[in-house]
Amino acid sequence: MLKRISALVLAGATALTLTACGGGDGSAAKGGDGALVMGFAQVGAESGWRTANTKSVQESAKSAGVELKFSDAQQKQENQIKAIRSYIQQKVDVIAFSPVVESGWDTVLKEAKDANIPVILTDRAVDSKDTSLYKTFLGSDFIEEGRKAGKWLVEEYKDSKDPVNIVELQGTTGSAPANDRKAGFAEVVSADSKFNVIASQSGDFTRAKGKEVMEAFLKANPKIDVLYAHNDDMGLGAIEAIEGAGKVPGKDIKIITVDAVHDGMQALADGKINYIVECSPLLGPQLMDLAKKVVKGEQVPARVVTEETTFTQEQAKQALPTRQY
Amino acid sequence: MNAVVRHRLFWPAVTLAGLLLLNLVFTDHFFSVQMKDGHLYGSLIDVVRFGAPLILVAAGMTLVIATGGIDLSVGSVVAIAGALACLRISDLDDQGSTGGVLAAIGVALALSLALGAWNGFLVAGAGIQPIVATLILMVAGRGLAQLVTDGQIITVNSAPYKLIGGGYWLTLPFGIIVVAAVLALTAFLTRRLALGLLIESVGGNAEASRLAGIRSRGLIVTVYAFCALCAGIAGLMISSNVSSADGNNAGLWIELDAILAVVIGGTSLAGGRFSLGGTVLGALIIQTLTTTIYSIGVPPETTLLFKALVVTVVCLVQSPAFRKKAFHRRARTASPRPAADEKVKVTA
Numbered sequence: 001m002l003k004r005i006s007a008l009v010l011a012g013a014t015a016l017t018l019t020a021c022g023g024g025d026g027s028a029a030k031g032g033d034g035a036l037v038m039g040f041a042q043v044g045a046e047s048g049w050r051t052a053n054t055k056s057v058q059e060s061a062k063s064a065g066v067e068l069k070f071s072d073a074q075q076k077q078e079n080q081i082k083a084i085r086s087y088i089q090q091k092v093d094v095i096a097f098s099p100v101v102e103s104g105w106d107t108v109l110k111e112a113k114d115a116n117i118p119v120i121l122t123d124r125a126v127d128s129k130d131t132s133l134y135k136t137f138l139g140s141d142f143i144e145e146g147r148k149a150g151k152w153l154v155e156e157y158k159d160s161k162d163p164v165n166i167v168e169l170q171g172t173t174g175s176a177p178a179n180d181r182k183a184g185f186a187e188v189v190s191a192d193s194k195f196n197v198i199a200s201q202s203g204d205f206t207r208a209k210g211k212e213v214m215e216a217f218l219k220a221n222p223k224i225d226v227l228y229a230h231n232d233d234m235g236l237g238a239i240e241a242i243e244g245a246g247k248v249p250g251k252d253i254k255i256i257t258v259d260a261v262h263d264g265m266q267a268l269a270d271g272k273i274n275y276i277v278e279c280s281p282l283l284g285p286q287l288m289d290l291a292k293k294v295v296k297g298e299q300v301p302a303r304v305v306t307e308e309t310t311f312t313q314e315q316a317k318q319a320l321p322t323r324q325y
Numbered sequence: 326m327n328a329v330v331r332h333r334l335f336w337p338a339v340t341l342a343g344l345l346l347l348n349l350v351f352t353d354h355f356f357s358v359q360m361k362d363g364h365l366y367g368s369l370i371d372v373v374r375f376g377a378p379l380i381l382v383a384a385g386m387t388l389v390i391a392t393g394g395i396d397l398s399v400g401s402v403v404a405i406a407g408a409l410a411c412l413r414i415s416d417l418d419d420q421g422s423t424g425g426v427l428a429a430i431g432v433a434l435a436l437s438l439a440l441g442a443w444n445g446f447l448v449a450g451a452g453i454q455p456i457v458a459t460l461i462l463m464v465a466g467r468g469l470a471q472l473v474t475d476g477q478i479i480t481v482n483s484a485p486y487k488l489i490g491g492g493y494w495l496t497l498p499f500g501i502i503v504v505a506a507v508l509a510l511t512a513f514l515t516r517r518l519a520l521g522l523l524i525e526s527v528g529g530n531a532e533a534s535r536l537a538g539i540r541s542r543g544l545i546v547t548v549y550a551f552c553a554l555c556a557g558i559a560g561l562m563i564s565s566n567v568s569s570a571d572g573n574n575a576g577l578w579i580e581l582d583a584i585l586a587v588v589i590g591g592t593s594l595a596g597g598r599f600s601l602g603g604t605v606l607g608a609l610i611i612q613t614l615t616t617t618i619y620s621i622g623v624p625p626e627t628t629l630l631f632k633a634l635v636v637t638v639v640c641l642v643q644s645p646a647f648r649k650k651a652f653h654r655r656a657r658t659a660s661p662r663p664a665a666d667e668k669v670k671v672t673a
Contacts, residue, residue: 045476046573173625201618202625206574207478207567212375216619219368220352233478237567240491246361263480263569 037067039087041097044075048261052325053281060284077101081108088115094291098123109133118294135294138304140279142177146184148277148310149256164225167217168200169210171230181230203234210237218245229257232264239272250274268316278308333591336643337606344613352620364493376612377500378559383586385555387604388548390587393528393596394455399556401466402440403576406433406557407564408473411481420483434557441553445546470572480569490565500562528596586611
């Protein structure tokens with residue numbers, strides 16, 4: 001009896017999680033009309049960014065006439081490997097996926113290669129030494145994002161000789177965007193000795209942690225000129241901490257963030273953030289383009305960078321009404 | 326003197342004092358508390374303000390652990406409560422209306438209670454082991470929170486809601502006042518009335534307690550519901566503090582911090598006895614440690630190692646067996662001490 005109840009409960013729990021995270025599934029049968037079939041293994045639905053990413057892939061597949069088989073790995077590598085294996089069995093024309101983690105993909109990618117199915121990586125890379133396992137990697141260049149943030153800062157303070165005290169809110173420790181955004185930014189600002197990064201801690205990419213860490217920064221460092229946050233959410237949390245300290249975000253402390261999600265753009269338009277480097281999730285159209293080329297056997301570059309821009313406060317006001325996410 | 330040293334809260338208190346001392350040496354202005362915009366402002370205030378949700382969750386966890394159980398689902402309940410409240414508030418025509426906010430809070434807390442009662446039913450009614458029973462909600466609950474928020478971060482702009490976790494009342498952070506009230510009520514119910522004794526008795530031996538006439542099932546369901554209610558209030562605080570609900574990250578791993586706080590506070594995971602005061606100290610130690618790391622500037626790559634070292638030291642000095650081995654070998658006291666009656670185990 002007990003076993004039966006717990007089995008029931010477990011089944012219920014699984015169903016719940018599935019409904020919670022399930023995106024639109026692709027249709028089951030393979031298209032008989034010669035349409036391109038793509039298997040896409042998404043990481044999960046862990047953030048607004050990711051949801052926008054999923055939507056972009058689904059919508060551009062529809063408009064490009066690509067039949068999409070979509071799976072959600074709920075942030076687990078084994079789910080993603082299972083999904084890729086099932087795509088191989090279904091003999092799709094092309095497989096695209098955003099790897100949950102960087103390592104451990106060689107076996108399943110080799111299976112895809114043996115089955116002559118080309119693979120495209122999106123958003124995140126794999127650390128496999130054998131680059132013939134995938135055709136191309138489409139995604140943002142996180143180091144370049146860090147550089148863009150640094151360049152704006154150098155430009156903003158080019159007429160000033162005074163030292164500039166910078167605090168940094170890092171993303172999740174060890175994650176690629178955190179490492180690279182830190183490195184790119186440091187590369188640019190370290191050229192001038194007036195820029196000092198006086199404190200740098202992880203805010204786990206969340207608002208709550210961003211606020212908590214910024215509170216501590218404000219108390220330990222009486223003079224902070226600039227905040228560089230690795231994503232909008234941490235910046236938004238930090239804004240609350242800065243306001244709580246009786247300072248004006250955007251004026252007393254200049255704020256640079258990365259991502260350009262809706263709430264961040266709103267804060268930028270309101271003058272609370274000074275500059276946002278975009279990290280666009282809308283890579284669907286580029287992905288469909290690449291997929292068609294790859295299936296036709298055309299050569300594609302091994303690395304394709306997402307088309308991205310940067311926003312100042314004025315640009316944010318203009319862009320905000322037509323922003324998709 | 327000996328009585329002080331042997332008091333069960335002595336070592337946690339020493340640890341907290343040690344951490345504060347570390348800040349006195351390494352962090353400027355750590356102990357300065359000023360008035361700013363009509364409320365208190367300073368690092369110490371931050372410690373209690375950001376520690377408030379953890380204290381609440383850990384207090385609920387203490388009672389659950391006292392019954393010999395454990396509740397892994399508190400983190401998910403934190404996320405669900407925050408998500409539901411923010412969703413209701415964002416649907417209001419006037420987000421500043423107190424009535425609407427109170428209704429949203431009511432719904433969120435009612436759901437938390439129901440989830441806790443569900444946990445209690447699985448444990449007491451269906452006889453499922455607590456770690457398994459609450460694991461279900463831990464996993465599924467986060468999915469539920471994502472369902473509520475549609476995978477997005479819900480941002481609200483509501484002054485009354487902001488008060489709970491980010492506001493001030495009588496110069497004090499409002500969250501602290503809530504925590505103090507909940508703690509006072511819990512202490513009264515468990516230490517002035519027989520409830521605490523009954524909980525400990527159920528934790529000591531549920532079957533014997535039942536035979537002695539204690540309705541242990543009802544008691545266990547109540548305790549799990551109370552724990553979830555505490556988690557729900559903590560969830561409101563966390564989301565209110567940043568005026569947004571994040572179904573994915575709110576309260577992530579808070580169950581482990583809460584269990585750690587309970588253990589540091591000297592409550593045995595085996596159940597049967599508990600110390601609310603110890604748990605509060607334990608939660609404050611964890612939060613002080615976190616704030617210390619940010620203030621001193623421990624590099625993020627070594628943060629976890631630093632935390633692990635401190636926690637290991639705390640647990641070692643609290644273990645009577647270890648203290649005996651480490652300190653009494655040299656002393657070689659003539660009269661052997663009575664065997665220690667409490668041991669601290671750490672699995673976190």
